[in-house]
Amino acid sequence: MSKNAASYKNARLRKKITNTFFIYLILILIAVFCAGPFLWMVSTSFKTGKNIYDLGFFNFQPTFDNYIGVMEFLSVPQYIANTLIITVSSIALDVIFSAMCAYPLACMDFKGKKIIMGALISSMIIPAAAGMIINYLIISKMHLLNHLAGVILPGSVKVFSIILLRQSYLGIPGELVEAARIDGAGEGKIWWKIMMPGILPSVSTVVIFDFISRWNEFLWPVIVLQDPEKYPLATALQYLNGSFNYKFGYIAAGTVISIIPIIIVFLLCQKNYIEAVSGAVKG
Amino acid sequence: MKIKTRQTIKAYLFMTPAIIMIVMFVFVPIIGSLPLMFFDYSVLGRTKFIGLGNFIRAFGDSRFRISIMNSVLFVAVVPVIQMLSIFLAILVNKKLPGISLFRTLFYIPVITSMVAVSIMWGFLFDPSGVINTVLMDAGLIKTPVGFLSDGKTAMLCIMFITIWQGLGYYMMLYLAGLQSVPKELEEAAIVDGANSWQALFKIKMPLLKPYIWFCSLNSVISAVGVFDVVYVLTKGGPDDATTVINYYSYVKAFSDFEFGYSAAIGAVQAAVTSLLSIVVFVYGRKGGGMTYSE
Numbered sequence: 001m002s003k004n005a006a007s008y009k010n011a012r013l014r015k016k017i018t019n020t021f022f023i024y025l026i027l028i029l030i031a032v033f034c035a036g037p038f039l040w041m042v043s044t045s046f047k048t049g050k051n052i053y054d055l056g057f058f059n060f061q062p063t064f065d066n067y068i069g070v071m072e073f074l075s076v077p078q079y080i081a082n083t084l085i086i087t088v089s090s091i092a093l094d095v096i097f098s099a100m101c102a103y104p105l106a107c108m109d110f111k112g113k114k115i116i117m118g119a120l121i122s123s124m125i126i127p128a129a130a131g132m133i134i135n136y137l138i139i140s141k142m143h144l145l146n147h148l149a150g151v152i153l154p155g156s157v158k159v160f161s162i163i164l165l166r167q168s169y170l171g172i173p174g175e176l177v178e179a180a181r182i183d184g185a186g187e188g189k190i191w192w193k194i195m196m197p198g199i200l201p202s203v204s205t206v207v208i209f210d211f212i213s214r215w216n217e218f219l220w221p222v223i224v225l226q227d228p229e230k231y232p233l234a235t236a237l238q239y240l241n242g243s244f245n246y247k248f249g250y251i252a253a254g255t256v257i258s259i260i261p262i263i264i265v266f267l268l269c270q271k272n273y274i275e276a277v278s279g280a281v282k283g
Numbered sequence: 284m285k286i287k288t289r290q291t292i293k294a295y296l297f298m299t300p301a302i303i304m305i306v307m308f309v310f311v312p313i314i315g316s317l318p319l320m321f322f323d324y325s326v327l328g329r330t331k332f333i334g335l336g337n338f339i340r341a342f343g344d345s346r347f348r349i350s351i352m353n354s355v356l357f358v359a360v361v362p363v364i365q366m367l368s369i370f371l372a373i374l375v376n377k378k379l380p381g382i383s384l385f386r387t388l389f390y391i392p393v394i395t396s397m398v399a400v401s402i403m404w405g406f407l408f409d410p411s412g413v414i415n416t417v418l419m420d421a422g423l424i425k426t427p428v429g430f431l432s433d434g435k436t437a438m439l440c441i442m443f444i445t446i447w448q449g450l451g452y453y454m455m456l457y458l459a460g461l462q463s464v465p466k467e468l469e470e471a472a473i474v475d476g477a478n479s480w481q482a483l484f485k486i487k488m489p490l491l492k493p494y495i496w497f498c499s500l501n502s503v504i505s506a507v508g509v510f511d512v513v514y515v516l517t518k519g520g521p522d523d524a525t526t527v528i529n530y531y532s533y534v535k536a537f538s539d540f541e542f543g544y545s546a547a548i549g550a551v552q553a554a555v556t557s558l559l560s561i562v563v564f565v566y567g568r569k570g571g572g573m574t575y576s577e
Binding site: 020023024026027030031033034035037038040041044093096097098100101103104105108109110111112113116119120123126129130131132133134135136137138153154155156157159162187191212215216217218219223234235237238241248251252255258259262263266267270274277278279 | 287290291293294295297298300301302304305307308309310311312313315316319371374375377379382385387388389390391392394395396397398399402403404405406407413447450451452455456458459508510511514515529533536537542545546549553
């Protein structure tokens with residue numbers, strides 16, 4: 001009897017181990033499928049000459065030639081600087097203006113509040129691409145074509161950020177604001193000293209979202225900027241890919257350079273970011 | 284002054300900068316493109332009102348018809364992407380050591396720029412690239428295939444890349460859905476003698492329904508709007524085999540500078556998108572999904 005029970009337990013354990021083994025096997029296969037192209041790109045960026053298309057990951061002499069080459073050939077530091085200017089200024093605009101705009105929408109009672117909320121939410125349904133032509137005409141009327149400001153301004157302040165930050169303000173206890181008002185604090189002071197510190201986690205979410213979307217953006221800069229020297233990294237990469245097909249090693253190195261910051265930011269802020277992405281369904 | 288009036292003034296002071304930006308770069312562009320579609324817009328010459336002229340022209344334009352067909356064909360990625368990402372979500376929902384590492388790995392393609400992704404896959408699909416080398420070594424093909432330069436395979440490659448990049452995103456959404464299923468429900472079913480497959484299909488799937496509808500809706504909208512990968516890899520070619528509606532509308536606006544015509548095409552695209560969204564929405568309602576919007 002006890003022997004039977006033991007062998008039954010053994011069989012179950014064995015079945016569980018095989019199951020787990022198969023799950024890991026599938027997971028690893030999918031991981032190779034998802035990460036493989038990246039690894040291949042990285043390994044290729046360290047290769048030169050004939051074996052550049054080879055599949056081999058390890059059997060080669062790593063060389064930095066492509067990185068040195070692409071730096072000299074393309075003025076990569078210039079592109080990185082352009083990307084940083086675009087990314088940082090749009091994040092600053094978005095965070096400050098959206099946080100200011102969301103504050104009264106969450107914590108103040110005023111005329112026209114419902115209309116403004118309604119207008120904001122309904123504008124989120126329409127895809128941004130629909131307005132691209134008129135945006136181009138506006139930027140051209142403002143004489144901002146071929147200026148980084150023309151890239152930065154449209155799409156910097158996002159309705160999505162306003163809604164997200166408003167939601168976050170609503171989570172701060174109303175008594176806190178009331179108490180500060182009774183103590184005679186001005187709205188500006190309440191906003192900056194009490195509310196802003198309270199919504200910092202959501203501000204960081206806005207920063208990550210903006211960082212990823214701006215760093216990766218390539219089409220709008222092509223439309224606004226005529227001078228390739230002003231391109232951000234992603235746009236320059238697309239330009240390089242189109243014009244110098246034969247320098248594949250350079251393109252690989254450039255691509256790796258462009259991906260690394262995004263992956264670092266993602267790994268650092270993963271938890272926060274994923275929560276915001278999944279929260280979009282529930283909200 | 285009344286308190287409420289004072290509050291109103293203060294509130295608008297806070298909102299002014301953001302409102303100026305949003306009116307200028309969101310509302311004006313959207314509303315402005317409505318009249319645009321009824322004009323023959325000219326950058327240098329005179330712009331004239333042509334009524335429905337742009338729409339009449341569109342329906343006689345064979346490239347436009349091809350782009351619509353291609354976009355409709357492209358929507359076939361939606362069911363594939365949804366089924367695969369549900370499968371992935373179920374896998375990464377298991378409590379195993381190191382599972383969060385896999386979640387992160389599966390998500391990396393999502394945050395990578397479409398330019399980088401397209402360049403990577405462009406070289407993998409190249410006639411002298413890895414995929415051809417492997418297929419030749421395995422003896423499956425005799426001569427290299429130009430996957431992206433062949434009209435029969437180019438669209439499939441574009442679809443494949445879109446699926447590859449989108450999987451992680453929907454996986455995360457479904458994972459959130461699976462984790463919102465109360466653990467007790469599943470345990471109770473298993474105690475009652477259900478096996479894990481039954482627990483999956485009878486308990487988890489019905490509860491996942493609102494997520495399935497939400498994800499499908501998003502997936503349809505982005506499938507109709509596919510642009511980046513086409514722009515980087517094929518430019519609509521070969522022979523318009525990958526010219527999708529969003530790409531055609533872009534070409535008309537920013538290579539041919541026919542803003543009026545492009546706006547009309549954009550309007551057709553918006554109509555197709557909302558039509559498909561309504562279909563998904565109505566079916567979702569019938570099936571008892573879409574609870575998130577209530």
